[in-house]
Amino acid sequence: MAGRKILMVALVTTLWYGWLGASWVFPSDPPPAGEELESVAVRVYLTEGALPSDDPHSAVWDSAAPSEFKLAPQVHWPDRIQEATVKSVKVRGLHNGQDVAILVEYQDPTEDAADAAALEFMVGDKKAHFAHGQELLQVEGGPVNIWYWKKANGKGTDMSAKGFKTLRPQDQQDVSATGAWQDGTWKVVFSRPLETGDEHDVQINPGEWISVAFAFWDGQIVDGAIKEQGSQKAVSSWWYIRAEPQPDNSIYGYVVLGIAMAVGFEFFLIRKIRRGNQA
Amino acid sequence: MKGPLFNTAVVLAGIYVFLKFILPLFTAPLPASLIFLYLALTLGALMIFYTMSGESLEAFMGPVHRFLVGEGQTGVANIARLLVFIVFPLLVGWQTYTKLAPSDDPPPESRTIHPAPPGEFVGLANPYPKNNQTIQEGKGIYASNCSPCHGENFDGKGLAAVGFNPPPANFSDPGTIAQLQESYLFWRIKKGGVGLPVEGMPWKSAMPRWEHELSDEKIWKVIIGEYDGAHQSPRTWEEEE
Numbered sequence: 142m143a144g145r146k147i148l149m150v151a152l153v154t155t156l157w158y159g160w161l162g163a164s165w166v167f168p169s170d171p172p173p174a175g176e177e178l179e180s181v182a183v184r185v186y187l188t189e190g191a192l193p194s195d196d197p198h199s200a201v202w203d204s205a206a207p208s209e210f211k212l213a214p215q216v217h218w219p220d221r222i223q224e225a226t227v228k229s230v231k232v233r234g235l236h237n238g239q240d241v242a243i244l245v246e247y248q249d250p251t252e253d254a255a256d257a258a259a260l261e262f263m264v265g266d267k268k269a270h271f272a273h274g275q276e277l278l279q280v281e282g283g284p285v286n287i288w289y290w291k292k293a294n295g296k297g298t299d300m301s302a303k304g305f306k307t308l309r310p311q312d313q314q315d316v317s318a319t320g321a322w323q324d325g326t327w328k329v330v331f332s333r334p335l336e337t338g339d340e341h342d343v344q345i346n347p348g349e350w351i352s353v354a355f356a357f358w359d360g361q362i363v364d365g366a367i368k369e370q371g372s373q374k375a376v377s378s379w380w381y382i383r384a385e386p387q388p389d390n391s392i393y394g395y396v397v398l399g400i401a402m403a404v405g406f407e408f409f410l411i412r413k414i415r416r417g418n419q420a
Numbered sequence: 421m422k423g424p425l426f427n428t429a430v431v432l433a434g435i436y437v438f439l440k441f442i443l444p445l446f447t448a449p450l451p452a453s454l455i456f457l458y459l460a461l462t463l464g465a466l467m468i469f470y471t472m473s474g475e476s477l478e479a480f481m482g483p484v485h486r487f488l489v490g491e492g493q494t495g496v497a498n499i500a501r502l503l504v505f506i507v508f509p510l511l512v513g514w515q516t517y518t519k520l521a522p523s524d525d526p527p528p529e530s531r532t533i534h535p536a537p538p539g540e541f542v543g544l545a546n547p548y549p550k551n552n553q554t555i556q557e558g559k560g561i562y563a564s565n566c567s568p569c570h571g572e573n574f575d576g577k578g579l580a581a582v583g584f585n586p587p588p589a590n591f592s593d594p595g596t597i598a599q600l601q602e603s604y605l606f607w608r609i610k611k612g613g614v615g616l617p618v619e620g621m622p623w624k625s626a627m628p629r630w631e632h633e634l635s636d637e638k639i640w641k642v643i644i645g646e647y648d649g650a651h652q653s654p655r656t657w658e659e660e661e
Contacts, residue, residue, distance in 0.1 A: 181526055182524075182526045184524065210583075211582040211583050212582075212583045213569075213580040213581070213582060213583025213584055213626075214568070214579070214580050214583075216568050216569060216580045216626070216628075217626045217627075217628055218628060219633070221568075223568055223579065223580070224579065263623075268621075268623040269623055270613075270614060270622065270623045271623065271624065271626075272626075275614060276614060277614050277622045277623065278611060278614055278615045278622070279538075279615065279616065279617045279618065279622065280617070280618045280622055280623075282623065348522075350526055350527055375583070376583065377583050377584075377585075378583070378584050378585045378624055378625075378626055379585065379623065379624050380585065381526040383526070386522065389522065392517065392520045392521060395516050395520055396513045396516045396517050396520075397513075398516075399509075399512045399513050399515070399516035400509045400510070400512060400513040401509075402512070403508055403509035403511075403512035403513070404509050407505055407508065407509070410488065411488055411489055414485045414488055414489050415489055417485075418485070418489070
């Protein structure tokens, strides 16, 4: 009988230590070698109190680490451009459980009335193409929600699209935006309630991953014409954005429970072995 | 120190070194999960072997038991024993934390790079011959339409390439057009990213739907120019059989 007990204890011990050891030695395969992307997601930090929604220069923004995304000239559909002014964008996000504010920061040497910036989100469960939710041939696509800001308008516009030439301002406007240009850098803040109750809007539930894309227009007048407007702009394809959820402190309870169980197991193990030796 | 426990450690270490470092000299590297599986099977087999009789079990587990209960141990061994008893619960706590802590990584995506084309595009032959004229025509069409993303050198490093996810294909890589038939390229150019099936994640691709802008003749010719420029040959039916 004692032999069988020892066998059980030996097996359990081996499995425990084996599992722990394996987790150390084999965490997981590293990702395949290749060019590292600068960022893949925007983290919208949870904060308390009012958001700096109308102040792109607020010191509060320093508390949110930026993500950086490279941009390409819009070459996907006519009218294309081969080179765009804005090459990359830094994005910061904050939310307070009620509202969300997103700051985009990018280089543009001149301040022009037609300078503009936009955030684009997938809406609902269906995947949407990053080019205004244009038609997908083998998959049923969804619509996109676009938050648009233009220097000349001085405010944000809440828009929807599902396919080319379908971009329209929504009946219910929920987005605010304000921009400030200084020394060749635009800082534009977009803000909105996390949830709007409008089915045409992206609903931002903390903890949920949402697809986001960016677009910027350089409105400089060159030879009597605006340099970038309409489909001629700097763009990104889809990346992710996620509002931080409320911290879950129950994790620490489980950690303490795990440690307590491990200590209990040690006492149990030694007792078993000692009894086995006496038997 | 020699005994069943020592032998087990030597066998496991030997198999690990063989699978991790020696085998990849002759074949592709094994994934960590497979190496772990082989080691677990080896350990299982050794455990069955050592539990066949009371003596062999005692020889295997005896040193472990004596260490754990501290039987006849000197100072250093006792400190090691104490360390094990402290480190083990901490490891369990750390494991619990890492398993439960919320991840800041986006959901993983498994995008199929070359999904199956629709039936109507399978096995189409290029109606234009490969000669100097069609190569030059094709390269001209490529230069004005494709090179901004796929690059002047057919390497996927065009000026517009950096902003897109997934990046434009590198045709000089033997893993791209050299693996494909001309009919496959015809489909991908004509219908673009939006023509991909769901496993190709058509909502992410910036590849234009060129059928709106290029005739079939131009698409077939650009394929000829592309293979020539990238120093690759299309995959053919003969090679597959």
